[in-house]
Amino acid sequence: MPQTAVELPLQGLRVLDFAQFLAGPVAALRLCDLGAEVIKIERPQGGDLCRSMVVNDQRLDEDSLVFHTFNRGKKSVTADLKDPDDLAAVKRLIKTADVMIHNFRPGVMDRVGLGYETVRSLNPRIVYGAVSGYGTAGPWSSKPGQDLLAQSLSGIAWLNGNAQDGPVPTGYAMLDVATAGNLVQGILACLVRRGITNGGGLVEVDLLSAALDMTFEQFTCFLNDDLTQPKRHALGNANPYQPAPYGVYKTADGYLAFAMTPLEKVADLLGSPEVATFSQDQSFSHLNEIKAIIADVFLTQPTQHWLDLLEPAGVWCAPVLNWPDFVKTDGFKALDAVQTIRSASGAEARTTTSPIRIDGKQLRSEQGAPRLGADTADIFAEKV
Numbered sequence: 001m002p003q004t005a006v007e008l009p010l011q012g013l014r015v016l017d018f019a020q021f022l023a024g025p026v027a028a029l030r031l032c033d034l035g036a037e038v039i040k041i042e043r044p045q046g047g048d049l050c051r052s053m054v055v056n057d058q059r060l061d062e063d064s065l066v067f068h069t070f071n072r073g074k075k076s077v078t079a080d081l082k083d084p085d086d087l088a089a090v091k092r093l094i095k096t097a098d099v100m101i102h103n104f105r106p107g108v109m110d111r112v113g114l115g116y117e118t119v120r121s122l123n124p125r126i127v128y129g130a131v132s133g134y135g136t137a138g139p140w141s142s143k144p145g146q147d148l149l150a151q152s153l154s155g156i157a158w159l160n161g162n163a164q165d166g167p168v169p170t171g172y173a174m175l176d177v178a179t180a181g182n183l184v185q186g187i188l189a190c191l192v193r194r195g196i197t198n199g200g201g202l203v204e205v206d207l208l209s210a211a212l213d214m215t216f217e218q219f220t221c222f223l224n225d226d227l228t229q230p231k232r233h234a235l236g237n238a239n240p241y242q243p244a245p246y247g248v249y250k251t252a253d254g255y256l257a258f259a260m261t262p263l264e265k266v267a268d269l270l271g272s273p274e275v276a277t278f279s280q281d282q283s284f285s286h287l288n289e290i291k292a293i294i295a296d297v298f299l300t301q302p303t304q305h306w307l308d309l310l311e312p313a314g315v316w317c318a319p320v321l322n323w324p325d326f327v328k329t330d331g332f333k334a335l336d337a338v339q340t341i342r343s344a345s346g347a348e349a350r351t352t353t354s355p356i357r358i359d360g361k362q363l364r365s366e367q368g369a370p371r372l373g374a375d376t377a378d379i380f381a382e383k384v
Contacts, residue, residue, distance in 0.1 A: 008035025154211035
């Protein structure tokens with residue numbers, strides 16, 4: 001059942017989204033899902049660069065399909081921030097806003113006259129969210145804040161894959177999405193504080209900090225292990241700091257993910273006297289030997305055989321599904337996580353819903369991304 005506007009917790013809040021591509025717009029999208037009015041401020045020529053970033057040769061109307069994914073439900077105002085009249089109009093709009101988000105490199109918004117101190121002087125109650133790649137100081141602060149680059153610099157790519165592999169980044173923009181979540185948390189915290197103090201605040205997040213936060217468990221191990229690079233497992237690596245049997249194994253017809261389980265129990269369930277020769281204390285020091293033995297056993301039977309044996313025994317395990325198989329499962333269907341969005345012309349595409357439920361109800365929005373500048377006249381005509 002779709003959520004009605006009256007019930008949404010951020011209804012009545014106005015968010016100005018100056019951001020492009022992913023992290024900033026995704027944060028603004030989440031606020032939009034929760035009921036806020038989100039207005040994209042875009043360049044008159046071409047708008048958000050993501051409009052033309054076509055992935056998988058998929059478009060909705062004239063724009064990239066992924067642009068609609070990140071910007072559904074928003075409004076669009078065009079303004080040239082280097083034009084004095086447009087900048088003045090944007091500053092008038094800022095006075096009406098509760099939140100402002102941008103992801104320009106450090107210093108850019110100050111140069112165009114929309115840095116935090118200037119914006120705060122215009123609207124002391126505004127919550128100002130700034131996204132960068134690597135923070136506002138240091139030798140990397142001017143580098144492009146792009147997900148793959150941040151994964152590569154942060155060491156994350158050396159946690160994935162097996163020991164014999166080169167660096168393996170994730171197959172999606174993990175850090176952009178995580179950074180967006182961090183930004184939303186900071187913005188909501190400042191909005192709560194504003195309800196007490198009546199003052200806004202500055203929220204700064206960056207991709208590199210998100211990388212450290214996402215790997216805090218592993219990075220803490222590294223910090224307390226004489227700064228020694230973790231060794232990935234020879235096979236089925238899923239976490240270099242987890243002992244055997246933790247990992248992914250090939251079965252006779254697929255793959256099985258196998259989580260933390262005492263070796264004694266593993267040996268008993270798999271009927272493996274070889275595993276039984278190792279003590280639990282050796283589950284890390286001899287992990288590659290143990291995993292190689294377990295891998296040979298799993299190859300003898302199909303995935304479902306092992307699930308039928310292991311799950312009733314309380315072992316944490318799961319089949320490794322591809323997307324065509326995943327969407328056929330009752331677990332996926334129970335989430336009801338897909339919705340149809342429609343562009344201004346009525347063209348349709350399917351995408352995901354918000355992962356948040358409010359008062360037991362799913363958050364849905366059928367409106368696709370706005371056409372470039374579609375709301376400029378109406379919004380700039382408002383009286384402050």
